[in-house]
Amino acid sequence: MYNSDSEKNRCRIVVDAMGGDFAPQNAVLGAIQAQQQNNNFELYLVGKKDAIKKVIESNQLSFKDENIFHAEEVIEMADPPTASLKLKPKSSIVLGAQMVKEKKADAFVSAGNTGAMMAASTLIIGRIPGVGRPTIGQAMPNQTGISALFDVGASVDSKPRHLLEYALMGTIFTREMYGIENPKVGILSVGEEKEKGNEVSLAAAELIRKTNLNFVGNVEGRDILKGTVNVVVCDGFVGNILIKFGESVLDFLKFKFRDFANKSIINKLKIALVRSSMREILKDFDYQEYGGVPLLGINGISIIGHGSSSPKAVKNMVLKAYEMHEKKLVSKIENSIKQYSNLN
Amino acid sequence: MYNSDSEKNRCRIVVDAMGGDFAPQNAVLGAIQAQQQNNNFELYLVGKKDAIKKVIESNQLSFKDENIFHAEEVIEMADPPTASLKLKPKSSIVLGAQMVKEKKADAFVSAGNTGAMMAASTLIIGRIPGVGRPTIGQAMPNQTGISALFDVGASVDSKPRHLLEYALMGTIFTREMYGIENPKVGILSVGEEKEKGNEVSLAAAELIRKTNLNFVGNVEGRDILKGTVNVVVCDGFVGNILIKFGESVLDFLKFKFRDFANKSIINKLKIALVRSSMREILKDFDYQEYGGVPLLGINGISIIGHGSSSPKAVKNMVLKAYEMHEKKLVSKIENSIKQYSNLN
Numbered sequence: 001m002y003n004s005d006s007e008k009n010r011c012r013i014v015v016d017a018m019g020g021d022f023a024p025q026n027a028v029l030g031a032i033q034a035q036q037q038n039n040n041f042e043l044y045l046v047g048k049k050d051a052i053k054k055v056i057e058s059n060q061l062s063f064k065d066e067n068i069f070h071a072e073e074v075i076e077m078a079d080p081p082t083a084s085l086k087l088k089p090k091s092s093i094v095l096g097a098q099m100v101k102e103k104k105a106d107a108f109v110s111a112g113n114t115g116a117m118m119a120a121s122t123l124i125i126g127r128i129p130g131v132g133r134p135t136i137g138q139a140m141p142n143q144t145g146i147s148a149l150f151d152v153g154a155s156v157d158s159k160p161r162h163l164l165e166y167a168l169m170g171t172i173f174t175r176e177m178y179g180i181e182n183p184k185v186g187i188l189s190v191g192e193e194k195e196k197g198n199e200v201s202l203a204a205a206e207l208i209r210k211t212n213l214n215f216v217g218n219v220e221g222r223d224i225l226k227g228t229v230n231v232v233v234c235d236g237f238v239g240n241i242l243i244k245f246g247e248s249v250l251d252f253l254k255f256k257f258r259d260f261a262n263k264s265i266i267n268k269l270k271i272a273l274v275r276s277s278m279r280e281i282l283k284d285f286d287y288q289e290y291g292g293v294p295l296l297g298i299n300g301i302s303i304i305g306h307g308s309s310s311p312k313a314v315k316n317m318v319l320k321a322y323e324m325h326e327k328k329l330v331s332k333i334e335n336s337i338k339q340y341s342n343l344n
Numbered sequence: 345m346y347n348s349d350s351e352k353n354r355c356r357i358v359v360d361a362m363g364g365d366f367a368p369q370n371a372v373l374g375a376i377q378a379q380q381q382n383n384n385f386e387l388y389l390v391g392k393k394d395a396i397k398k399v400i401e402s403n404q405l406s407f408k409d410e411n412i413f414h415a416e417e418v419i420e421m422a423d424p425p426t427a428s429l430k431l432k433p434k435s436s437i438v439l440g441a442q443m444v445k446e447k448k449a450d451a452f453v454s455a456g457n458t459g460a461m462m463a464a465s466t467l468i469i470g471r472i473p474g475v476g477r478p479t480i481g482q483a484m485p486n487q488t489g490i491s492a493l494f495d496v497g498a499s500v501d502s503k504p505r506h507l508l509e510y511a512l513m514g515t516i517f518t519r520e521m522y523g524i525e526n527p528k529v530g531i532l533s534v535g536e537e538k539e540k541g542n543e544v545s546l547a548a549a550e551l552i553r554k555t556n557l558n559f560v561g562n563v564e565g566r567d568i569l570k571g572t573v574n575v576v577v578c579d580g581f582v583g584n585i586l587i588k589f590g591e592s593v594l595d596f597l598k599f600k601f602r603d604f605a606n607k608s609i610i611n612k613l614k615i616a617l618v619r620s621s622m623r624e625i626l627k628d629f630d631y632q633e634y635g636g637v638p639l640l641g642i643n644g645i646s647i648i649g650h651g652s653s654s655p656k657a658v659k660n661m662v663l664k665a666y667e668m669h670e671k672k673l674v675s676k677i678e679n680s681i682k683q684y685s686n687l688n
Contacts, residue, residue, distance in 0.1 A: 143595075189581075190500060190581055198501045198579075220585070221589035222588040222595075225592045237534055237545075241533075241564070241578075241582060242565060242585065242586065243565065244564050245586060245590070246589070249569065251566075251570070252487065252628075255487050256628065260621060260624070267621065274614050277614055281597070
């Protein structure tokens with residue numbers, strides 16, 4: 001049992017039951033699996049009530065009826081992101097975001113339409129005061145551990161101030177979520193030398209240098225997997241292209257291995273022998289494995305998952321939302337942004 | 345024997361004997377190997393005459409003395425690119441570029457200081473009329489053949505007009521050098537939809553749409569290795585970060601395989617069994633294998649090699665310069681640029 005105090009601070013996570021290519025199945029199963037693994041938070045499901053109950057019943061699970069919030073509409077994967085919020089005001093994405101906005105929930109998790117989820121988070125939940133641009137980070141394994149790339153697609157044409165914000169938010173995220181005490185921060189550029197870069201990266205580096213962040217200056221494309229820094233800062237245009245390229249490396253290698261195997265029986269045997277090892281080694285490039293990505297800079301917790309999210313991926317997203325809440329990510333970001341509000 | 349007419353048009357290639365980490369050894373050997381393989385061009389070597397002759401003699405090669413052009417100075421790899429041209433006016437890079445400028449040579453090949461080579465090409469040889477920004481392309485293998493990325497580092501903060509130029513030059517290069525009849529061109533962006541992109545990519549796409557190029561619109565990071573298009577157009581900031589990331593994939597995989605092998609004897613055996621196959625498969629990511637990259641948009645042929653170029657890499661650069669000359673790349677680019685001089 002919880003005492004009234006911890007009950008009051010009990011984390012409330014709302015999951016978009018209609019989000020993702022395999023909704024409501026994967027979303028509902030994943031959310032309930034997270035609750036089974038960790039009972040310290042209150043789980044809400046938002047979406048078509050009948051459909052949700054059907055998944056619960058057909059999987060012989062139990063779930064409190066009052067924690068299911070009915071949403072009549074569904075924003076489909078192909079719907080136009082921002083316009084959908086107005087066109088479908090009773091959709092699960094709009095209602096979920098409103099629950100966080102109205103402090104009825106602390107976190108919102110969805111594997112639905114990414115653009116709509118970003119728009120709902122930014123426009124309905126709203127930004128933390130002082131944040132110009134929210135950011136999506138992508139964790140990537142490297143030779144020494146893990147590094148995270150900010151931004152990977154929340155926004156393009158970032159201004160220097162926005163890159164500074166990514167550095168501040170990325171530092172807090174990496175420190176709190178990966179336990180890296182004083183994360184090294186680098187700005188992505190075309191050379192290590194201080195004078196190398198484009199207009200925005202050079203101006204941003206000047207701003208970041210004025211903070212107390214553990215800033216090492218420029219890093220290059222090769223430094224990401226090398227693990228030179230923990231936080232790699234870049235404009236969302238670059239970051240998005242980069243992670244999509246990175247993901248495609250996996251497909252390309254699979255293609256090459258298949259091609260190689262098809263050349264001879266011997267080759268086929270060789271590949272068969274190492275197939276499972278190879279899968280193990282290559283899965284680092286399957287960024288979908290990492291579950292959802294948080295949208296930082298929002299005045300609440302917002303986690304966006306891949307459309308193809310498995311129940312396990314949804315479970316991990318929910319558990320990540322819980323961890324972000326417990327570690328008070330939002331208020332820590334707010335304080336850090338406030339501290340450097342004068343840097344422009 | 346050559347008749348006077350073909351003698352007049354005989355391609356003259358000058359190789360920077362002092363360029364690269366293993367100069368003059370690798371540069372001289374590679375250049376002479378190219379000549380041994382193809383005797384249809386005139387080979388010049390520029391650099392410290394004594395050092396060049398020593399390499400020729402110690403390798404028991406023969407080379408016409410009058411084709412060695414003495415350069416007293418050497419621009420080192422760490423020298424400041426543009427400033428070096430003034431600080432070392434008698435360097436092999438400056439003299440080689442001057443030979444092309446003065447029409448004493450058709451092509452200049454160097455594995456030396458990349459920045460200095462770009463500066464010498466742009467400032468001494470000069471740009472083709474109408475070209476705002478020269479561009480460096482990088483060929484990458486993909487699932488269907490080969491695609492080339494323009495620009496990968498000649499310039500950052502490209503304007504839309506510059507991206508149009510990369511598309512025009514990239515099309516000619518890919519068509520002539522890879523024999524792709526009507527190369528598909530895509531502009532790198534954060535989504536396939538026409539409205540996705542940053543300010544510059546969106547405006548550039550509008551310009552490219554007005555040409556007769558085989559333009560498919562936006563492509564994403566994943567399309568490069570997939571082979572969706574033959575020419576991928578992007579700003580040099582993005583392109584440079586991308587190819588350095590791509591190169592580092594190779595190191596990362598090597599690291600992962602080593603790590604895996606070290607876990608057990610069985611793993612070690614598995615890896616040993618497939619080592620050579622693996623090397624074969626992974627070498628696609630070793631972009632150094634592709635030899636030098638041409639700087640397009642220059643009023644002459646300029647090929648820049650990696651500092652660590654082997655004799656074979658230098659040989660390939662020289663043969664590529666010859667091919668570019670025979671295929672009249674420079675005048676074809678000039679015509680194409682002229683055709684679209686009104687698009688801005």
